[in-house]
Amino acid sequence: MNISDAARCLFTSQPGISKQIRLLEEELGVEIFNRKRGRIVGLSVSGEQVLSIAEKMLNDAESLKKIGDAMSAQDVGNFVVAATHTQARYALPEVLKKFSAKYPKVAVRLKQGNPGQVSQFVLEGAADIGIATEALSVPSELKAIPCHQWGRVVITRPGHALQKMRPVSLEHIARFPIIAYDREFSARQIILQTFEAAGLAPNIVLSALDADVMKACVELDLGIAILTRLAFDQSKDKNLSAIDVGHLFPSSTTYIAVRRRNFLKAYMYDFIEMFSPKLKKHAVEKALAA
DSSP: OOHHHHHHHTTSOHHHHHHHHHHHHHHHTSOOEEEETTEEEEEOHHHHHHHHHHHHHHHHHHHHHHHHHHHHOSSOEEEEEEEOHHIIIIISHHHHHHHHHHOTTEEEEEEEOOHHHHHHHHHHTSOSEEEEESOOOOOTTEEEEEEEEEOEEEEEOTTOGGGGSSSOOHHHHHTSOEEEEOTTSHHHHHHHHHHHHTTOOOOEEEEESSHHHHHHHHHTTSOEEEEEGGGOOTTTOTTOEEEEOTTTSOOEEEEEEEETTOOOOHHHHHHHHHHOTTOOHHHHHHHHHO
16 A cells, blocks of 8 residues: 555656556546545555456456467476365375476476465466365355365374274264364364264364374374375375274365466366366366356
């Protein structure tokens, strides 16, 4: 809201910025900014709507530039993928290895965050695609395309008492301290709702943002953890054991989020197909047009 700062960023004068704002407001017939004693103090209600449309116009302009880039260089460029920790740690490494071998001139950047942040990165244009399991907030400008489903496992230390309780039930699990995902993750809500539906109150003693931290806490015997099968690798998690509880909890769906008005280069479609072979280019285009 500082005209002087705006003028410096645009390498122009402060009066020039003020004049352009007045001309735009006169043309639209509304006040974009709220003012107090001649100073801008915030956006008006109309200004919020103008800003939203302006951001879409800028995104469309950026997409036009990408079309030109795509025609001139099909295998060169930058590619930003936003993902949750679990996807970045367990699902993406092999895909990135395959992608980099095919497109060595494409610079890939990973942006990690919780599901809400992943959606926001894509919505704002800070990422080309987003990958998360559940909890993707999907405004109308985004399309979330389902691509994988994962059952759940309970992670314990080897020899844990729960390992001897077969078949494992919700009542058995509720007897032990539980390490859960943070409240930003829908996996936590799914697990809590499953216990509540059975009339049980789980003892959540610790919350964490990613599966690796949760597993480290299990190793320290702070409790047990309920994770998607994706987050457990027996060859690497040698100090832990997993119990299949897919029959007790709903499965989770991994989604790829794409901004509807964004232009995807050929190698971006290729990346999506590498991540989920069923999502070929025509399938993605059909989903975005729906």
